[in-house]
Amino acid sequence: MIQRRTFPAMGTTVELLVDADEADAALDAAEGEFHRLEAALSRFRPESELSLLNRTGSVDPSPDLRRVVELALDGRQRTGGRFDPTVHDALVAAGYDRSFEQVPPDAPERSAGAACGGSVAVGERIELAPGVRVDLGGIGKGYAAERAAELLALAGPCLVNAGGDVAVRGGSWPVGVQTHDGTLSLELTAGGLATSGIDRRRWRRGGNELHHIVDPQTGVPAQTDLLRITVVAADLVEAEIWGKALLIAGACAAEAEAEVRRLPAVIVTRDGRTVLAGGLA
Amino acid sequence: MTSHVGRLYALALALLVFFLAWATFAARPWAGTAGASPQLRSLAAREQRLRRESIAVRRVVAQRWAVYRAQLRQRQALNAAAATAPAAAPPVRVVTLPPLTITRTS
DSSP, rough: EEEEEEEETTTTEEEEEEEOOOOHHHHHHHHHOOOOOOOOHOOTTTTTTHHHHHSEEEOOOOOHHHHHHHHHHHHHHHTSSSGGGGGHHHHHHOOOOOOGGSSSESOOOOOOOOOOOOOOEEESEEEOOOTOHHHHOHHHHHOOOOOOOHHHHTTEEEEEEEEEEEEEEEEEEEEEETTEEEEEEEEEEEEEEEEEEEEEEEEEEETEESOOOOOOOTEEEEOEEEEEEEEESHHHHHHHHHHHHHHHHOHHHHHHHHHTTTTTTEEETTTEEEEEEETTT | OHHHHHHHHHHHHHHHHHHHHHHHHHOOTOOOOOOOHHHHHHHHHHHHHHHHHHHHHHHHHHHHHHHHHHHHHHHHHHHHHHSSSSSOOOOOEEEEESSEEEEEOO
């Protein structure tokens, strides 16, 4: 019997599904894990460990912050800088400077962008180069969903959906992917699935339509011919990293790279096409 | 007495001359290379050829060893990269079942 629980966390709605007769304790633990990690990794909470790092430029990190920063830096290296945790100032410059539901949908000021790609050193402490600040929004949510799925899996096969970022442990779960032609069902039994796109989390500044996917090369919201892309990978953090990287790459490059890297992907373009790539058929 | 000692000296001198002459003849100083037998010349030529061939073989072995070492380093680098590469994506397929949940831009 599938049990379901939804709750708000990390600026979105989290959905927990577990195939078990008795799973209240696991559901509580998974929900608690989300709230615990949000308290540490949110850039919108002044008391969070991440906010302390961004304020002071240096922190003696908890294991979770250290791990997420390491994963993000590894993702930056492997995507050639298309995924980058140092987009914090560029997001703020674009107007995404508070929890999204509080971002004014329209304002007169124009975005000037901000440089990305600054140095982040992870050793005994995490040290940011002067002027560098870190955003762990997407990858932090993916990490939290993975940790929650581990806890939930103690009760049975499960799925964690954090606002579209999905982590699966066992079982067989049809997950709907929106395309121009309707909803496509992908059956997942393990790993993670993430959707990145420019169709949500949008706002206007100075008459310009902006969105939350910043291209680290330019420091402003990415110019891409993709509306959204859904990527399946061995875990949700990996899917999150490649979802953003392929979205910024654009349709042709995304399809080619998904094939080369064997990353199953559903690519939805702005001109109404839906492409299955990376061995997905 | 005097003649007896003289005879002994004469005998020793004769023996010395005999051994010197034997050693000189045994060394055959008149036998030069030009005058060596065809078998000796053939052996000398073969020795030279084998020396040249062994040098060439050593050079080929060194070249092949260098190529092997380079290929080994390349394979080791590829193995190291594969060991640190992310795991492969799990099996996923398109199905006609109604979705239990929906993914959207997060």
